[in-house]
Amino acid sequence: MSQIDERVTAVREQVSRAADRAGRAMDEITVIAVTKFHPAELVAQLYAAGIRDVGENRHQEAEAKAAALETLHDLTWHFVGQLQSKKARRVARYARVVHSVDRDSVVDALDGAETPVGCFIQVALSDDEHRGGVAPGDVERLAERVVASRNLSLVGVMAVAPLGEEPRSAFARLRAISERVQAIEPSASSISAGMSGDFAEAILEGATHLRVGTAITGNRPPTP
Numbered sequence: 270m271s272q273i274d275e276r277v278t279a280v281r282e283q284v285s286r287a288a289d290r291a292g293r294a295m296d297e298i299t300v301i302a303v304t305k306f307h308p309a310e311l312v313a314q315l316y317a318a319g320i321r322d323v324g325e326n327r328h329q330e331a332e333a334k335a336a337a338l339e340t341l342h343d344l345t346w347h348f349v350g351q352l353q354s355k356k357a358r359r360v361a362r363y364a365r366v367v368h369s370v371d372r373d374s375v376v377d378a379l380d381g382a383e384t385p386v387g388c389f390i391q392v393a394l395s396d397d398e399h400r401g402g403v404a405p406g407d408v409e410r411l412a413e414r415v416v417a418s419r420n421l422s423l424v425g426v427m428a429v430a431p432l433g434e435e436p437r438s439a440f441a442r443l444r445a446i447s448e449r450v451q452a453i454e455p456s457a458s459s460i461s462a463g464m465s466g467d468f469a470e471a472i473l474e475g476a477t478h479l480r481v482g483t484a485i486t487g488n489r490p491p492t493p
């Protein structure tokens with residue numbers, strides 16, 4: 270087994286154990302391998318190891334990799350990084366799901382694309398502006414805007430655990446926000462939460478989409 274195969278297997282086992290502890294089924298949890306900074310060849314290796322969902326956070330890099338691997342028809346690209354509205358239409362060409370919808374301008378730009386896009390509303394769980402996300406009090410208003418759009422479907426909510434807080438309590442707040450969103454759109458029940466260091470806690474708080482980078486890929490190469 271290659272190192273990549275071993276890491277994919279190890280993460281799957283950890284996800285499975287956490288799901289057991291949470292009394293949840295493995296098949297309600299999607300592991301998205303976050304491949305930012307890594308070359309397309311690594312994504313191809315992950316595909317060979319059974320990964321069908323990959324996450325990227327920078328448009329140009331993601332666009333190039335998606336083009337290089339366009340023959341892998343059942344590979345789903347997730348955009349997880351902060352998104353500028355002027356790039357949103359192009360992101361919609363390859364990304365079937367965007368996890369970082371946090372502003373009206375991004376909703377409107379994505380809605381102007383030709384292809385349907387699944388949207389997670391990114392919620393800021395702390396006041397740290399740099400990490401993106403809409404304030405909890407504004408989530409419902411933004412959710413209604415996505416629901417009213419032509420091309421977008423509201424999938425659920427997303428967050429990054431804040432620094433300096435126990436992740437589980439932050440993910441519990443996200444779960445409560447998810448319930449408010451489901452009161453607006455009952456099908457928007459997905460929760461994108463949990464990274465390499467905290468996916469077990471996220472699973473305990475209902476995460477359905479884990480965004481796992483280094484635990485699967487190994488250390489990222491330095492920023493290109």
Ligand SMILES: *Cc1c(COP(=O)(O)O)cnc(C)c1O
Nearest residue numbers: 303326349464465480481482483
């Ligand atoms: C990079 C990144 C991840 C993965 O982080 P790891 O700690 O490497 O697992 C998850 N979510 C977002 C938004 C990211 O940018």
